[in-house]
Amino acid sequence: MRRLGPLSYIFHTIFVIFILAPLAVVVLVSFTSKGYLSMPTDGLSLRWFKAIWDAPEFIEAFWFSVCLAFVSASAATLIAVPAALALARMTFHGRAAISSFLLSPMLIPHLVLGVAFLQFYSRLGMGGTSVGLTAAHIVVIMPYAVRLSLASITGLPRDAEQAALTLGASRFTVFRRITLPLILPGVAGGWLLAFISSFDELTMSVFVAAPATQTLPVKMYNHIVETIDPLSASVSTVTIVITFVVMLLLDRLYGIDKIFIGKS
């Protein structure tokens, strides 16, 4: 394989700086000791991280987001896996239509989904409820769960299952003992991607959430729109660190290229 020229390395360095710069700036600014946005020129201060403790609404929003993402990712996975099994393994009338229906939220901008849910829930009198928010999140993240389950089921050779059948296992036993363990990594990957998508979702949630049911991104957005202060930076830094840890875990478990790009 041919080697890269010096121009490539210059380009790559600039690209990496471009990608990391805004994140680095957020982290740096959060360590300031001043009461306003500035670089921590006179030593690092944890003042604005302490401020997160003093303003519990961010911590509440964080836990609300975690619970919301956990419940909606789990529900989406429970719905997606049986559907993916049928879509990948069986031929039936309307298969293509059902498949595109379950993947359709990817074609619809989150903003449009947001206004649709806003009107729908206010008509039903359940505007701003956590139940409504959870249902909306399930819709948005369903395509990820379906797609990764589909990928792991389609990639599964059938001969192991056929071997189990010839060895006398019932269809249900085959699913429980052979199919499920084999597709579990893919399903778990789909769950994780769904969890992260739900946790990061802003555009739709901004319309659906009420002050009592603010997710962390919504809380941060509302805060930033009003004022960009070091507190928004310190909260962001905490989420960057958490994301970084999750990302390393994901990379160890699956390989990050597999999650984003699929099997190579």
Next chain:
Amino acid sequence: MKRINATPYLLTAPGVLFFSALLGAPMVMTLLLSLHSYDYTLGIQDDWTLANYLDVFTDSYFYVIFGRTLGLSLLVTVLCILIGAPEAYILSRMRNPWRSIFLLVVLGPLLVSVVVRTLGWAILFGGNGLLAKTTAALGLGEVSLMYTMTGMTVALVHVLVPFMVIPVWASLQKMDPQSEDAALTLGASPFTVIRRITLPQITPGILSGSIICFALTAAAFATPSIIGGRRMKVVATMIYDEYKNTLNWPMGATLAALLLFANIVIITSANRLVERRFAKVFE
């Protein structure tokens, strides 16, 4: 007689029923809402009218914002191609462990909330941000990119460029690296190899990345809202204002319907084009 097997329908039923109630119903209601008129004192009317659509198509205020959104989407897409495709190529040429590390660096930000990433640019672009200080030190005065097209473009390229790297990377993985060697031994210069051999083979990846970048820019909300603010409105922030500030929901629904329509038309026709153009050559 062939018996219809109920199993696949039972397995997909939870998803289909859930989506019918929670995706179908809200979407239909929004489309219906766009056909009502709105009165600033009386609220939403019970009539059926195309007045909202007529308003959008006749008022130059909407033209400017739709035009700006289109221009922004095209600009961001082109920049994502120019930056993302070469980077994907460079990444694919790296040796491990550097390749894995930088793939993590490039794709990792996708997992960080858009709000956080945009905040970083807002701090850089803001009144006493790094950019203003740098330009002041260079004697150019304090340049602020907040509430400008340039600022929105830079931040959106940052947010969306991983979506270009991913499909280009995928098509590079599918490519036989020996085809570059073959061209080289047939007398092609390294530049000719990239232009005649590599580029045509990653074109499908670039096109599908472009579709994603274009669609996501056209519907982006957080970044235009924080960087562009009220002064640089795009379709998404305009819809937000109709719903949350002026409370003219029928007009908001109309704009949302148009955004959805444009989105679907562009994505499906671009997909169709890609499929038809490349079916013969690639699988």
Next chain:
Amino acid sequence: MTFLRLEDLTKRFGEFTAVENVDLSIERGEFVSLLGPSGCGKTTTLQMIAGLQEPTAGRIVLGGTDITRLPPNKRGLGIVFQSYALFPHMDATGNVAFGLEMKGIGRSERQERARAALKLVKLDHLADRFPKEMSGGQRQRVALARALVIEPPVLLLDEPLSNLDAKLREEMRIELRLLQQEIGVTTILVTHDQEEALSMSDRVVVMEDGRIAQIAAPLELYERPRDLFVSDFVGKTNLLEARVLSAGERGSVVGIEGHQIDLPGTDLGKLDKVTLSLRPEKLVMSDAADGVEAKVLAAIFLGANWLYRVQTPIGELFVTQPNSGRPGFSNGDKTWLSWPDGAVNIFSAEGRFDETH
């Protein structure tokens, strides 16, 4: 006269030495195979000739010119890659014409010569097909036409037949060899398939661990392998460890598993231990009491031949006998096994006995 010379060619990847001090001279029009197991350095050697790998040390001289540091796009060599490496976005004609286009040849001449090259590989009727629309064998022919059309001084073939099925592979061997002789292009073939190397080449270069083990014409390589590695790698053989019991000018006697074997006309001198190599097809099975007793353990019918596994006092041996049209031996049959005097190759620790002593 030497046309292509490799002088002391060496390639190291960090600590690992892939190719070490390879010396090779190839005549104009010659067909030479680099044969060896995977990881023996044969592909690395080919890539250095092509210019796709830079040698750590040594020189490559083509027609009197040193091309060691010349970039691959200036060498003008034709290469057929193992994966064929066709350009998927160009049709057969486009693929073949690419090299001509790089030479700056005009459009009409390009088309004409590409078509002629496709005709040469009997593919002119598929000139407009894309690689995806062709079978493996057809793609292979396009790759060959693409490499030949630029009239390269040397044609390099990197395992070109390994992706074809068995029957097609045998046909292509003959076709490729005839084509090479017709054009007279100097050709280097890299392969791990000894049958391929023996059947197509003027000379075979056997490589082991980055070094050349033997260079010889196919028949000599097969009949007089220089060491145990070559003897075992090229063709099938029975290797027998023997202890020298007595040695003299008229002949020697060796013991294998307590059984004595005469080696008339061979003086093993002061050697203590030797290894005998007996090709399965050189052994003769007959009912006449001659040689060693043998009991058939397994009989496998291969069509043209029978392959037997037999139990003898000197160990278990493989024997091949031509199919004469009548039933062969069956499991458990008792028979006798003998071999002509010159059929035994004798190796000591230093290598082939009659060359090292």
